[in-house]
Amino acid sequence: MAIITFSIDGEHYSAREDQTILEIAREHKIPIPTLCHLDGLSTVGACRLCLVEIEGSAKLQPACTAKPVEGMVIRTNTDRLKKYRRTIVELLASEGNHQCAVCVVNGHCELQNLAYEVGLDHVRVPYLFPSKRLDATHKDFVIDRNRCVLCTRCVRVCHEVEGAHVWDIGGRGINCEIIGDMNQPWGESESCTSCGKCVRVCPTGALFEKGATVGEMHKERGFLKYIVTARNKQQWIATAHEEE
Amino acid sequence: MKPRVATAWLGGCSGCHMSFLDMDERLIELADRIELVYSPIADVKEFPPNVDVALVEGAVTNSENHEMAHIIRRNARFVVSFGDCATTGNVTAMRNRFTSEQIQQRAYIELADLNPQLPSEYTTLAQLLTTARPLHEVIPVDAYLHGCPPTADQIWFTVSELLAGRVPVLPPAYLRYG
Ligand code: SF4
Numbered sequence: 311m312a313i314i315t316f317s318i319d320g321e322h323y324s325a326r327e328d329q330t331i332l333e334i335a336r337e338h339k340i341p342i343p344t345l346c347h348l349d350g351l352s353t354v355g356a357c358r359l360c361l362v363e364i365e366g367s368a369k370l371q372p373a374c375t376a377k378p379v380e381g382m383v384i385r386t387n388t389d390r391l392k393k394y395r396r397t398i399v400e401l402l403a404s405e406g407n408h409q410c411a412v413c414v415v416n417g418h419c420e421l422q423n424l425a426y427e428v429g430l431d432h433v434r435v436p437y438l439f440p441s442k443r444l445d446a447t448h449k450d451f452v453i454d455r456n457r458c459v460l461c462t463r464c465v466r467v468c469h470e471v472e473g474a475h476v477w478d479i480g481g482r483g484i485n486c487e488i489i490g491d492m493n494q495p496w497g498e499s500e501s502c503t504s505c506g507k508c509v510r511v512c513p514t515g516a517l518f519e520k521g522a523t524v525g526e527m528h529k530e531r532g533f534l535k536y537i538v539t540a541r542n543k544q545q546w547i548a549t550a551h552e553e554e
Numbered sequence: 555m556k557p558r559v560a561t562a563w564l565g566g567c568s569g570c571h572m573s574f575l576d577m578d579e580r581l582i583e584l585a586d587r588i589e590l591v592y593s594p595i596a597d598v599k600e601f602p603p604n605v606d607v608a609l610v611e612g613a614v615t616n617s618e619n620h621e622m623a624h625i626i627r628r629n630a631r632f633v634v635s636f637g638d639c640a641t642t643g644n645v646t647a648m649r650n651r652f653t654s655e656q657i658q659q660r661a662y663i664e665l666a667d668l669n670p671q672l673p674s675e676y677t678t679l680a681q682l683l684t685t686a687r688p689l690h691e692v693i694p695v696d697a698y699l700h701g702c703p704p705t706a707d708q709i710w711f712t713v714s715e716l717l718a719g720r721v722p723v724l725p726p727a728y729l730r731y732g
Pocket residue numbers: 407408409410411413414415416417419420421422457514515516731732
C-alpha cells in the first residue's frame with residue numbers, strides 16, 4: 311500500500327493511504343475530540359466534533375472519515391474549530407435533559423468530558439428542556455432518551471456486532487429519537503438478545519443497567535476490541551482494556 | 555474599604571451554600587477580607603445597593619426568584635452563577651415538562667403526609683414560572699461556578715480570584731458538572 315506524506319498542525323507525518331486523519335492523529339497523540347466514532351464500529355461522521363481544516367478547501371472535514379492525500383496541510387485546533395466544537399457541545403446539552411447530578415454515569419460520561427475539553431462554562435443557546443421518552447420495560451436495561459445524543463453507536467453495535475438490529479432512528483430533525491423494533495417497547499422486543507452491548511457503547515447515561523444509581527455505571531468497552539480482533543484476525547485473545 | 559459580597563438562594567436546595575460553609579477555617583480568613591452584606595446565612599432582609607460580588611445559587615423557577623434576579627443585577631457589579639442549578643437549570647428544571655397544576659398536585663396532594671390541600675389563591679406562595687431557567691437566561695451573568703454542589707475548593711478559588719481583582723476562569727480541573 312502506498313505511503314503518503316502530509317502535515318498536521320505544522321508537523322510532517324507519513325501514513326498508509328487507507329488511514330483516516332483520526333487514526334493517524336491518535337497514533338501520534340494529537341488530540342481530536344470525537345463522539346460518534348468508536349473503534350470497532352463502522353464510521354458514520356455524524357457528530358461533527360472531529361472536524362478539521364484542510365488548507366485550500368473551504369469545507370471542513372470529519373477526521374474520522376477523511377483520509378489525507380499527498381501534501382495535504384491539516385489543522386486540528388484552530389480558533390474556528392474550537393468555536394464550532396464548543397457550539398456543537400452546547401447544542402447537544404441544550405437539546406436534551408442532562409442533569410448530571412442525578413445521572414448514572416456522572417463522572418464517567420463522554421459528554422461531560424467533551425464539555426470540559428471544549429471549556430464549556432455555560433450554554434449560550436436557550437435550553438429546550440424537551441419531553442423525551444424513557445423506556446424501562448426491558449428486564450435488565452433502561453433507555454432514557456433525555457440523555458441521548460443520537461451518536462448511533464447503539465444502532466451500529468447491535469446491527470454490526472451482535473447481528474440483532476434492534477435499534478433504529480425514528481423521526482426527523484429535532485424529533486429524531488432512537489427506536490427499538492420499529493418503535494415497540496424494549497421489553498416486548500423479539501429481536502433483542504439482552505446482550506447489553508448497546509448499553510456498554512453508549513457514551514452517556516441514555517442506556518444503563520437497572521439498579522445503577524448516580525455515578526455508579528461504568529461503561530466497559532474492552533469487549534468490542536476482543537470481538538473485532540477475533541472476527542478480523544481469527545485471534546481469540548483477551549486484549550488489555552484500553553478504553554474505560 | 556472591604557469588598558461588599560452577597561450570596562443569594564433562588565431555586566436550589568441550599569447545597570451550594572452548605573458547600574460554601576465547607577470552606578471551614580478559610581471562612582475566618584474570608585470574614586477578615588470581605589463584608590458579607592446579604593446572604594441566607596446572615597440576617598439581612600433586603601438586598602442592599604452597591605454590592606461588589608454576588609454569588610447566586612439556584613435556577614429561576616418562580617416569580618420571586620425572577621424579581622430577585624433583577625434586584626441582584628441592578629445592585630451588584632459582578633454576578634456569579636453559583637452551582638449547576640444556576641448554570642444549567644439542573645435538578646430544579648426537571649419539572650419543566652410538567653405544568654404548574656401537575657406539579658402542585660404532585661407536591662401538595664399526592665406526596666402529602668397530612669392534610670393534602672392545594673395552596674389557596676390568597677397564599678403568599680410565589681407563582682411558578684412556566685419553566686425553570688438558568689440564571690444567565692434571565693439576567694446577564696459575569697462568571698460561572700459549576701458543580702452540584704461546587705466543592706469548597708472551587709468556591710475558594712473563585713472568591714480568591716475575585717478578591718484579587720481578576721475575573722475567575724475555572725482551570726480545567728475545576729470545570730465539573732454534577
Ligand atoms: S449523560 Fe449524564 S453525566 Fe452525561 S452530560 Fe448527560 S446528564 Fe451529565
